[in-house]
Amino acid sequence: MRKGVAVGIVIVLIMMIGIASITTNPHKNTQPNVRVGFTFDHYASYSEVKSTLYALQSQYPDIMNVTVIGHTYGWNESSGKYDTPRDIFLVKISDNVSADEDEPEVLIDGLHHAREWLALEVPLYFIQALVTNYSTNDTIKWLVDHREIYVVPMVNPDGYVYDGNGDLNAIQDWRKNCRDNDGDGVFENDGWFTIEGVDLNRNYDIDWINGSSDPNSITYRGPAPFSEPETRALRDFALNHTINLYLTYHSYSSEILVPPGYSYDAPRPYDYVEFAIGTNMSKLMPTTQYSVVKSTDLYPASGAAEDWFQSVEHAISFTIELEGNDFHPPTSSILPACENNYPSMVYALMTGDMSIHNGTFPAKPYIIYGYAAYPNLPVKATDLATGDNITVMPESNGFYMLNLGTLAHNWSFTDRIEISNGAASTTILPTSNWGVRVDLQPVPEFNPMFVTLLIIIILALGRFSSK
Ligand code: 0X9
Numbered sequence: 490m491r492k493g494v495a496v497g498i499v500i501v502l503i504m505m506i507g508i509a510s511i512t513t514n515p516h517k518n519t520q521p522n523v524r525v526g527f528t529f530d531h532y533a534s535y536s537e538v539k540s541t542l543y544a545l546q547s548q549y550p551d552i553m554n555v556t557v558i559g560h561t562y563g564w565n566e567s568s569g570k571y572d573t574p575r576d577i578f579l580v581k582i583s584d585n586v587s588a589d590e591d592e593p594e595v596l597i598d599g600l601h602h603a604r605e606w607l608a609l610e611v612p613l614y615f616i617q618a619l620v621t622n623y624s625t626n627d628t629i630k631w632l633v634d635h636r637e638i639y640v641v642p643m644v645n646p647d648g649y650v651y652d653g654n655g656d657l658n659a660i661q662d663w664r665k666n667c668r669d670n671d672g673d674g675v676f677e678n679d680g681w682f683t684i685e686g687v688d689l690n691r692n693y694d695i696d697w698i699n700g701s702s703d704p705n706s707i708t709y710r711g712p713a714p715f716s717e718p719e720t721r722a723l724r725d726f727a728l729n730h731t732i733n734l735y736l737t738y739h740s741y742s743s744e745i746l747v748p749p750g751y752s753y754d755a756p757r758p759y760d761y762v763e764f765a766i767g768t769n770m771s772k773l774m775p776t777t778q779y780s781v782v783k784s785t786d787l788y789p790a791s792g793a794a795e796d797w798f799q800s801v802e803h804a805i806s807f808t809i810e811l812e813g814n815d816f817h818p819p820t821s822s823i824l825p826a827c828e829n830n831y832p833s834m835v836y837a838l839m840t841g842d843m844s845i846h847n848g849t850f851p852a853k854p855y856i857i858y859g860y861a862a863y864p865n866l867p868v869k870a871t872d873l874a875t876g877d878n879i880t881v882m883p884e885s886n887g888f889y890m891l892n893l894g895t896l897a898h899n900w901s902f903t904d905r906i907e908i909s910n911g912a913a914s915t916t917i918l919p920t921s922n923w924g925v926r927v928d929l930q931p932v933p934e935f936n937p938m939f940v941t942l943l944i945i946i947i948l949a950l951g952r953f954s955s956k
């Protein structure tokens with residue numbers, strides 16, 4: 490009887506150790522381990538953003554660098570004057586951060602619109618998560634080592650400060666920047682007719698002419714394309730770089746918007762790959778999975794950043810409308826929204842080596858993409874119709890994206906592809922023209938610690954039972 494209990498305990502112990510040794514969650518250890526930094530329990534003010542970004546830079550100087558890419562008009566409510574130009578911060582995160590390396594460049598921004606406060610916090614969280622996890626998380630290390638990641642977390646500081654500067658008791662519900670439209674030296678807002686300000690997401694030089702010319706409108710396009718210092722800052726940065734992937738954060742409606750968004754009739758040459766990436770991003774959201782839709786399904790809008798970055802800068806581009814049902818959700822919503830988006834941002838940047846610029850952008854007919862639970866595990870794709878074999882090795886981060894359109898074989902939509910890794914296999918029949926996601930299942934793996942413990946337990950058991 491006593492022996493039976495001992496054997497039972499040992500079996501339970503072995504099972505517990507075994508379970509602990511199985512790696513199933515590709516995103517474990519990805520939460521920020523904060524020493525200095527943002528706390529995400531309140532909305533950061535402009536000055537807090539400034540001081541904390543520089544504090545993070547001091548703590549992680551090898552991989553994070555903060556520069557200023559422009560200055561705002563500087564409306565100051567206390568003095569009643571335009572006397573406080575504010576900085577537009579650009580954060581670069583990469584290994585050898587001060588060098589211009591030959592790595593794919595990606596850009597994330599937030600807060601074109603002053604009142605969309607979560608669209609500031611999500612990029613801030615992303616910055617902090619990357620630098621704090623770099624030394625402990627293989628996926629993040631790989632990403633930072635293989636990309637030049639740029640983040641402009643607060644495109645519209647003047648508007649943000651006017652809208653309450655993160656104080657939920659001081660909300661003005663302001664959307665635009667603080668341009669002095671009537672040129673009288675004073676910023677006026679009578680609530681209904683907003684009088685001043687330009688909608689920065691109508692000021693880009695893409696179908697700009699069809700935006701609103703009414704300065705009182707909350708979507709006023711401005712007096713000319715790129716008339717605003719905030720949009721010029723992003724344009725001038727982008728024109729000096731080759732941005733492969735662009736994510737611009739807004740709120741709210743829980744949507745990933747796929748450009749073009751300026752017209753129902755505009756050509757959509759990158760739909761298939763953008764819907765593939767967007768769908769994958771959504772599936773990586775642990776709590777609220779966003780809908781992936783055409784931007785025009787929300788509404789057509791001219792002069793928007795996502796369209797300029799796709800059409801002119803040739804980036805794969807998305808507008809992400811964050812979750813919730815308020816521009817100023819309670820502070821308890823900040824961290825959940827950040828955590829919900831973080832894995833999707835990491836994933837999107839993984840795809841940042843695809844480039845419309847240099848021709849590595851996948852061609853049709855479609856792509857297979859996904860996540861393999863184990864790095865370096867071969868993914869085998871077999872064309873059953875012809876017997877062709879192709880083997881794909883996921884990159885060390887576990888993500889893979891296999892573009893069947895680039896292979897010599899001329900795939901058609903009736904071909905069947907089988908992907909297998911021994912334990913898991915999926916047969917897919919392509920039915921969509923933008924890709925299919927296939928995730929390989931994790932397979933339990935024994936680690937050396939487990940094997941050693943097992944031997945010790947068996948030996949101990951032997952001694953015990955021989956008494
Ligand atoms: O209107 C906008 O600028 C964005 N929505 S928001 O509620 N955050 O203001 C959507 C822009 C999407 N892009 C296009 N439809 N072009």
Ligand code: ZN
Pocket residue numbers: 601602605690739740
């Ligand atoms: Zn917006």
